Amino acid sequence: MDKPFAITLDVGTSLANKTGSWRTTRPVYVDRLPPCNDACPAGENVQGWLFHAEAGDYEAAWRLLVRDNPMPAVMGRVCYHPCEGACNRGTIDAAVGINSVERFLGDLAIRRGWRLDAPAESTGKRVLVVGAGPSGLSAAYHLRRAGHAVKIVEAGPAAGGMMRFGIPKYRLPRDVLDTEIRRILDIGVEIELNRKVTDVRAEREAGGFDAAFLAVGAHIGKRAYIPAGAAARIVDAVSVLRGMEGEEKPMLGRRVVVYGGGNTAIDVARTAKRLGATEAIIVYRRTREKMPAHDFEVEEALQEGVLIKWLSTIKNVAGEATLTVEKMALDDKGYPQPTGEFETLEADSLVLALGQDVDLSLLDGVPGLVIRDGVVEVGPNMMTGHPGIFAGGDMVPSERTVTVAVGHGKQAARHIDAWLSGGEWRPPARHEIAKAENLNPWYYADAPKTVRPMLDALRRTSTFDEVQGGLDEGNALFEARRCLSCGNCFECDNCYGVCPDNAVIKLGEGRRYRFNLDYCKGCGICASECPCGAIRMEPERN
């Protein structure tokens, strides 16, 4: 024993002291559901594709995006982005411009000619899709990817549905729409145009289809009874917007009155302005707060010189051009009530934008179907009461937007795919939502939202050029990097750094971290300093 005086033990490392035994709570890495993903009607993994975009890997971002939604360039223009409404960054400064980054990715994909992945091996099953609107195209894309043979039958002269015959060009340029539709057809989706399916059962039988997905949309303009002379020019908004796609543009005259308060009313009023109307007046029976149209669209319309008469109804049309308008007042419950005060408006045409009905004639005589309030009832699996016939989009009860329709198409495709193999598709369990209080916003620097450029006012009222511009690579990257990565580890090394016990093991790029429970004392600093809420403390069981 050659140890110094009074020394009896060798020096050892403290690694022999497993301080993990002190622990009463343990940290666990979790993936919480980002609110944007939760809010997306098309079920996009928004946080996931932003993660790639932040690193400048735009192709990886786009590929992850199109796994859920094959039309990012369209979405980046027409989606009402409920994701941004839910974005936790909104509690710090302003929501991440998810929609503008989506458009950037979509446009980049068009510019670079990126193509969708080839479909899976053929299953030998055939699926009929009726209608080539957003819902039908989305279903066709997802079904084809799963390896099924898909045929779309479309009544109109071109694919796109309301994206083409409802949304004006200044919001969605047609070359963008055409390219994204073409890309879907290119993976092997068959389409037949200019043929209306009149009997879905016969169609299914004749074509040997194993299942059918109906997505005919809602494109019959609702009428309201307004006493009018024979000379009055009254048209419906859907016909006007559809007419814009033809050779002959609709003749609306110099003074146009639009009756209604939805997005379609706004679209048609803005279209009338561009067609040369000196006056485009929207008559709506309630107030701006109650208007179903999105506020930014109302704002853009006002900027373009569209006038809006709030709290007004149209009583009758006298002669060719004189409308009688009655003022309304909201009652205690917020419903408009007549006041007996009248005024007159001169108008060359009156456009009714009062909502749309579904043409359900193709379903005549199909047993088991339930139709309520003019739309088709479907189960949680998107199947109608008739086995093998599924439906989605505007013809089923839903919020009528392009994004919801795309989401229906995806969901229906999953259920059809499972149904065709005799199974049932069960959505995976959802993670808990990553709420603002799960985050530690200290670690996010202030960064104002990037505003997209707008076309100047003169060109907005004289041409159909696109109103809203896109981001370029520089500011798209900036915007993507504003994402907080709610509930999902983005490898910031905070847990690894802040552990006083050196009990977090860094596994290397893309592999995240692991807790070394031999030494973790359970203090919880990692969880409270995790910027994105990806660590949860759980009680030790014993």
Add this chain to the structure above:
Amino acid sequence: MEMQTVRFYQTGTFTVGNRLLAPHERSVQAEAQRANALTSGHRACQGCGEALGARYAIDAAMRATGGKIVAVNATGCLEVFSTPYPETSWQIPWIHSLFGNAAAVASGVAAAMRRKGTDDVRVIAQGGDGGTTDIGFGCLSGMFERNDDVLYLCYDNEAYMNTGVQRSSATPPAARTATTPAMGPEPGNVFGTGKNVPLIAVAHQIPYVATASVANLRDLEYKVTRAMEFRGARYVHIHVPCPLGWGSAPADTIKVARAAVESGLFPLFEAVNGEIVSSTKIRRRTPTADYLRLQKRFAHLFQPGGEARLAHIQAIAERNIVKFGLEGTGA
């Protein structure tokens, strides 16, 4: 459209690491191969700010010197929890002598290095606030005055925690400790006493003095690295919350330290050759009450009658903000 500079907004420069940065631009603590000078198995309490601050500082010094450092430790929590014989958590040459003589021992080690001609091995002395501002103060002042080539790191947790939370000359006013109980008409530590050792170090006109906090890793690593660029006496004073002594939740260690900085109670600055040359700006101004409320040692301030003393503490913070120029844009 106006051009905007693309920065790392998601991860900021505030997180420890950042997958979007080149490896050499990341913090020392983000490195998979960091020195881990104070390794696992030490017996510090859960959420110990001092254990964290010591690893941050020594790892940064290790990178700055290529791993060539010797550390001299004063008696205190850091010494006790890291080296209960026969175990040690230190992965560097390390020596402990007495409570009050770390600065003097370090001066001796530096002299030995000079005598041996090994000028690439750098010497660090470290201790808590008790061993630095009270018991070791004479040796520290001597080390400064002789301008010995030592970096002295003080981990300030504002009382003698190792022996049961007794007041030190770094204990802030109103803080309850075992020797300043929260009783009587003036509960807790008295106002108007204590020492500001960083400013005393500045008054010695030594080459480099800085204050740092475990809540601002980038700033702390920068200051330790900068200190290693100088020869002669250097002093870095690091604010390290003590969950046990302060009565704060172990998970809140960094949150508490951050509130001290953001309220202005613990100003971060650096001084070269006796002149304050920069201060770290407050990013999100916090009322001092938000800092105090997280700690049971200040609970009495939130009882009826505590208002005047709360206002007094707020006034101290506001004076710091003006004196050290803590507001405005900057780092």
